[in-house]
Amino acid sequence: MEIKLNKYIDHTILKPEATKQDIINLCNQAKEYDFATVCVNTCWTSFCKELLKDTNVGITNVVGFPLGACLTEVKAFEVKKAIENGADEIDMVLNVGALKDKNYDLVLNDMKEVKKAAGDHVVKVILENCLLTREEIIKACELAVEAGLEFVKTSTGFNKSGATVEDVKLMSEVVKDKAQVKAAGGVRTYEDAIAMINAGATRLGTSGGVNIVNGKENNSSY
Numbered sequence: 001m002e003i004k005l006n007k008y009i010d011h012t013i014l015k016p017e018a019t020k021q022d023i024i025n026l027c028n029q030a031k032e033y034d035f036a037t038v039c040v041n042t043c044w045t046s047f048c049k050e051l052l053k054d055t056n057v058g059i060t061n062v063v064g065f066p067l068g069a070c071l072t073e074v075k076a077f078e079v080k081k082a083i084e085n086g087a088d089e090i091d092m093v094l095n096v097g098a099l100k101d102k103n104y105d106l107v108l109n110d111m112k113e114v115k116k117a118a119g120d121h122v123v124k125v126i127l128e129n130c131l132l133t134r135e136e137i138i139k140a141c142e143l144a145v146e147a148g149l150e151f152v153k154t155s156t157g158f159n160k161s162g163a164t165v166e167d168v169k170l171m172s173e174v175v176k177d178k179a180q181v182k183a184a185g186g187v188r189t190y191e192d193a194i195a196m197i198n199a200g201a202t203r204l205g206t207s208g209g210v211n212i213v214n215g216k217e218n219n220s221s222y
Helices: 020-033 042-051 072-084 096-100 104-118 134-147 165-175 190-199 209-213
Strands: 009-012 037-040 058-063 089-093 122-126 151-153 180-184 203-206
Touching (some): 020 042, 037 042, 058 072, 072 089, 096 134, 104 134
Parallel strands (some): 009 037, 037 058, 058 089
């Protein structure tokens, strides 16, 4: 069965220097290729909503990005504003330090409060796997399932490395059918995309969606 790669892709631009024209280009490409969503910072939500009206392309917003170290209340507020402005899905960043401290109550509450603020909207939690041990990845996935989140996600794309096939397999094994896996960071080629999907990813975060579906390589880090 042929894989419709376009529907796996959250077409992404998260760099701080992104301009209005960059966002216009992103949305135009997303419309042309009918990607699942565009993934942008919250300052662009309303603009994307206007650009993408009358299309099937959703809007994903990142929250607590890229560090995940802000207060839970701040994340929840950002989620509420994002949804008010038109966001369909939320990619929140895990409180990595709290996980490493084994402060699991804080990590779980952080996720639960974001999910509460998001309501019926899909929430993905970014684990930032390159900073975690195997055991920490497993624990984070377990907490995400307990919090009722729909996805676990590998990476912000802003740290030392991104998604690996091994991590995607591990995350998929832990969450089983209780959540899905998004691979992000370094997914640059058609071959990368297929490898991640075969490992268990059901969504791909990448700025190179056009090149991927056309079988070309993308030089961006995300």
